[in-house]
Amino acid sequence: MASVFAYAPAPESRGVVDIAPSYGLFIDGEFVEAADGKVFKTVSPSTEEVLSEVAQAGEADVERAVKAARKAFEKWSALPGSERAKYLFRIARIIQERSRELAVLETLDNGKPIKETRDADLPLVAAHFFYYAGWADKLEHAGFGSNPKPLGVAGQVIPWNFPLLMLAWKIAPALATGNTVVLKPAETTPLSALFFADICRQAGLPKGVVNILPGYGDAGAALVAHPDVNKVAFTGSTAVGKEIARTVAGTRKKLTLELGGKGANIVFDDAPIDQAVEGIVNGIFFNQGQVCCAGSRLLVQESIQDELLDSLKRRLSTLRLGDPLDKNTDIGAINSEEQLSRITTLVEQGEAEGAERWSPACEIPTSGYWFAPTLFTNVTQAHRIARDEVFGPVLSVLTFRTPDEAVAKANNTPYGLSAGIWTEKGSRILAVAGKLRAGVVWSNTFNKFDPTSPFGGYKESGFGREGARHGLEAYLAPSSPEGER
Amino acid sequence: MSTVDKNDKTERAERLSVFKTYKLYVGGKFPRSESGRVYEVTDAKGNWLANAPLSSRKDARDAVVAARKAFGAWSGATAYNRGQILYRVAEMLEGRREQYVREVADAEGLSPSKKSDTAKAAAQVDAAIDRLVWYAGWTDKIAQVVGGGNPVAGPFFNLSSPEPTGVVAVLAPQESSFLGLVSVVAPVIATGNTAIVVASEKSPLPALSLGEVLATSDLPGGVVNILSGRTAEIATPLAAHQDVNAIDLAGADDVLAKELEIAAADNLKRVLRPQPVDDWAATPGIDRMTAFLETKTVWHPTGSLGASGSSY
Numbered sequence: 001m002a003s004v005f006a007y008a009p010a011p012e013s014r015g016v017v018d019i020a021p022s023y024g025l026f027i028d029g030e031f032v033e034a035a036d037g038k039v040f041k042t043v044s045p046s047t048e049e050v051l052s053e054v055a056q057a058g059e060a061d062v063e064r065a066v067k068a069a070r071k072a073f074e075k076w077s078a079l080p081g082s083e084r085a086k087y088l089f090r091i092a093r094i095i096q097e098r099s100r101e102l103a104v105l106e107t108l109d110n111g112k113p114i115k116e117t118r119d120a121d122l123p124l125v126a127a128h129f130f131y132y133a134g135w136a137d138k139l140e141h142a143g144f145g146s147n148p149k150p151l152g153v154a155g156q157v158i159p160w161n162f163p164l165l166m167l168a169w170k171i172a173p174a175l176a177t178g179n180t181v182v183l184k185p186a187e188t189t190p191l192s193a194l195f196f197a198d199i200c201r202q203a204g205l206p207k208g209v210v211n212i213l214p215g216y217g218d219a220g221a222a223l224v225a226h227p228d229v230n231k232v233a234f235t236g237s238t239a240v241g242k243e244i245a246r247t248v249a250g251t252r253k254k255l256t257l258e259l260g261g262k263g264a265n266i267v268f269d270d271a272p273i274d275q276a277v278e279g280i281v282n283g284i285f286f287n288q289g290q291v292c293c294a295g296s297r298l299l300v301q302e303s304i305q306d307e308l309l310d311s312l313k314r315r316l317s318t319l320r321l322g323d324p325l326d327k328n329t330d331i332g333a334i335n336s337e338e339q340l341s342r343i344t345t346l347v348e349q350g351e352a353e354g355a356e357r358w359s360p361a362c363e364i365p366t367s368g369y370w371f372a373p374t375l376f377t378n379v380t381q382a383h384r385i386a387r388d389e390v391f392g393p394v395l396s397v398l399t400f401r402t403p404d405e406a407v408a409k410a411n412n413t414p415y416g417l418s419a420g421i422w423t424e425k426g427s428r429i430l431a432v433a434g435k436l437r438a439g440v441v442w443s444n445t446f447n448k449f450d451p452t453s454p455f456g457g458y459k460e461s462g463f464g465r466e467g468a469r470h471g472l473e474a475y476l477a478p479s480s481p482e483g484e485r
Numbered sequence: 486m487s488t489v490d491k492n493d494k495t496e497r498a499e500r501l502s503v504f505k506t507y508k509l510y511v512g513g514k515f516p517r518s519e520s521g522r523v524y525e526v527t528d529a530k531g532n533w534l535a536n537a538p539l540s541s542r543k544d545a546r547d548a549v550v551a552a553r554k555a556f557g558a559w560s561g562a563t564a565y566n567r568g569q570i571l572y573r574v575a576e577m578l579e580g581r582r583e584q585y586v587r588e589v590a591d592a593e594g595l596s597p598s599k600k601s602d603t604a605k606a607a608a609q610v611d612a613a614i615d616r617l618v619w620y621a622g623w624t625d626k627i628a629q630v631v632g633g634g635n636p637v638a639g640p641f642f643n644l645s646s647p648e649p650t651g652v653v654a655v656l657a658p659q660e661s662s663f664l665g666l667v668s669v670v671a672p673v674i675a676t677g678n679t680a681i682v683v684a685s686e687k688s689p690l691p692a693l694s695l696g697e698v699l700a701t702s703d704l705p706g707g708v709v710n711i712l713s714g715r716t717a718e719i720a721t722p723l724a725a726h727q728d729v730n731a732i733d734l735a736g737a738d739d740v741l742a743k744e745l746e747i748a749a750a751d752n753l754k755r756v757l758r759p760q761p762v763d764d765w766a767a768t769p770g771i772d773r774m775t776a777f778l779e780t781k782t783v784w785h786p787t788g789s790l791g792a793s794g795s796s797y
Binding site (some may be wrong): 247453 | 496630633636637638639641643645650730739742743746747749750751752753755758765770772775779781782783784786787
């Protein structure tokens with residue numbers, strides 16, 4: 001269906017952000033070149049334009065950064081919590097001040113729509129720093145012993161789907177608890193982390209407390225394996241998460257993993273259909289479906305399948321795909337060529353396995369990496385598109401008849417990160433939510449985040465929780481007065 | 486135990502004691518090892534105490550099946566009910582206190598004729614009983630301590646609640662055959678998980694006898710399953726088992742612990758690494774419970790911004 005209304009372009013200005021032609025690694029408060037002089041280019045996924053050239057961290061750089069973090073740890077961990085809190089509050093405030101700049105930067109480097117970076121990512125980034133700032137001087141009340149201590153140097157590896165938000169989830173609790181940080185952003189989205197380094201400078205954060213190492217998987221692996229790292233935090237794929245779990249086996253490193261998902265969004269026959277449709281769209285097309293907790297499996301009660309699918313298809317036809325900097329854009333670019341080909345492969349396999357593919361009429365830009373919102377019907381649980389995480393704007397529709405069947409199908413996955421429930425019946429929400437093996441269950445809503453709410457998975461979606469009081473545990477060595485433990 | 490009878494020599498004809506055939510405890514039943522194997526268990530002086538079942542990989546897998554089967558009902562039981570049952574286990578142990586003092590003394594090389602040794606064994610049994618009572622009281626409190634409502638910035642409420650991880654393999658400590666054992670099993674089941682316990686390799690008899698108490702304490706069959714044998718042999722298939730959700734490595738040495746942790750990564754099992762414990766009798770923290778809990782956060786719209794500021 002062609003769009004009824006023609007929208008005039010409404011691009012956000014690029015002028016608010018000044019991207020330098022090249023960036024270094026951020027080690028011990030300085031931007032430095034990689035030891036071996038290597039660099040890589042980061043491109044804008046919507047245009048394939050080279051945005052900047054970034055130093056590529058290697059093993060020697062990991063060594064340098066960990067040493068800097070270790071040195072900084074002594075003083076940072078000894079600071080009164082109230083002083084650490086003030087640094088975090090400063091960072092939160094500067095993020096708010098620079099949020100437009102950062103939103104545009106993130107959209108350029110990541111490809112996600114400006115309305116998401118502006119209205120979801122950046123407010124949450126600031127909120128996480130504010131939230132954990134307040135914990136820094138209240139740790140003895142957090143329930144992890146009366147004298148909780150930091151672990152030391154935290155090695156953190158984050159993905160490209162929410163570059164700055166994942167940074168905030170990792171760095172804010174680490175600093176609040178008195179740890180120092182070496183963080184490796186993803187190779188396709190290094191820029192916002194480097195801008196964050198500048199925010200650390202503006203905030204006057206002591207040198208070495210935060211170190212940023214843009215680079216590839218090898219740098220991440222070296223960081224995780226480094227003997228002087230006390231804590232490893234990773235968000236990314238389940239396969240890499242398993243590899244990391246093997247690497248830290250037999251060490252005393254504390255480990256938290258936020259891994260993949262195959263979230264079920266369950267729509268019962270008494271659900272408010274229009275709201276459910278919005279929730280389904282938000283669940284799988286938010287950030288082009290490149291979300292670990294995406295509701296990528298729609299489980300719809302058989303009796304309302306036709307009605308729901310009609311509404312859903314009508315709604316999908318109104319989604320606007322295109323320039324991520326346009327304020328009216330709903331679907332931006334896929335983050336990288338590599339990710340696009342992964343999505344394409346899985347979708348082709350879905351068709352080959354007999355599922356029925358549907359997409360709204362949708363004009364695809366000629367440059368950049370794009371994938372139209374896609375719906376699969378006639379999907380069974382055996383289909384690969386119902387089992388594997390696509391990490392793209394692809395929704396598989398399955399049906400069920402009874403609540404028990406819905407629960408069984410929802411739980412029929414090695415993952416256990418998220419789920420959604422749509423029904424007007426409160427007791428059904430609670431009954432179903434209780435049976436779902438997932439870390440986050442959204443009822444009559446989807447993809448909501450808040451720093452006060454723990455986030456994390458069951459089963460192969462990883463372990464540990466981020467956010468909330470729970471998120472502190474990952475960065476604390478529990479301790480209590482002599483003899484009590 | 487036979488050792489007590491030896492001190493009971495009197496004029497009357499000596500009575501031959503009845504030995505006990507120690508068996509596994511799996512799914513609420515007392516099977517022998519599927520392998521038909523046993524191994525010799527001796528006291529500290531090398532005197533034969535009993536033949537304990539030498540469990541096989543198959544026994545381990547059977548125990549996983551039993552634990553999985555029991556998980557639904559046990560995790561779904563009310564916390565109050567679980568607390569009652571844990572307290573019941575303590576009651577039953579109290580009634581058999583003398584038996585366990587004897588068994589612990591035998592297992593840990595304490596002499597039944599030495600008063601101080603008997604007191605040591607008794608102290609361990611008493612501490613184990615008290616530990617069960619302590620955990621009985623935790624079942625309906627842990628959710629209040631580690632869960633709660635979250636003040637989200639928006640028209641929603643959400644609740645975070647702890648839930649059991651699932652089936653937990655527990656390698657009981659090697660040295661503390663009874664107090665250590667109870668200290669690692671109780672937190673696992675108090676929180677609604679089900680357990681496969683690998684008893685101390687050298688001193689498995691108190692663990693196997695614990696099965697008798699559990700079987701008569703209203704604890705549903707399969708909630709705790711007790712295996713004896715070579716720790717490494719039984720633990721390896723458990724660590725690799727895709728239907729085991731977590732593993733407590735308390736009874737593993739460093740080499741074995743690392744090997745098992747690597748195997749556990751295959752399905753991202755929750756791993757509790759060996760923790761140094763100076764004194765098993767000291768009050769434990771809640772770490773052993775939280776190690777095997779997941780946190781589930783359930784969101785719901787409120788249709789308003791804040792409790793009193795309704796938009797309606």
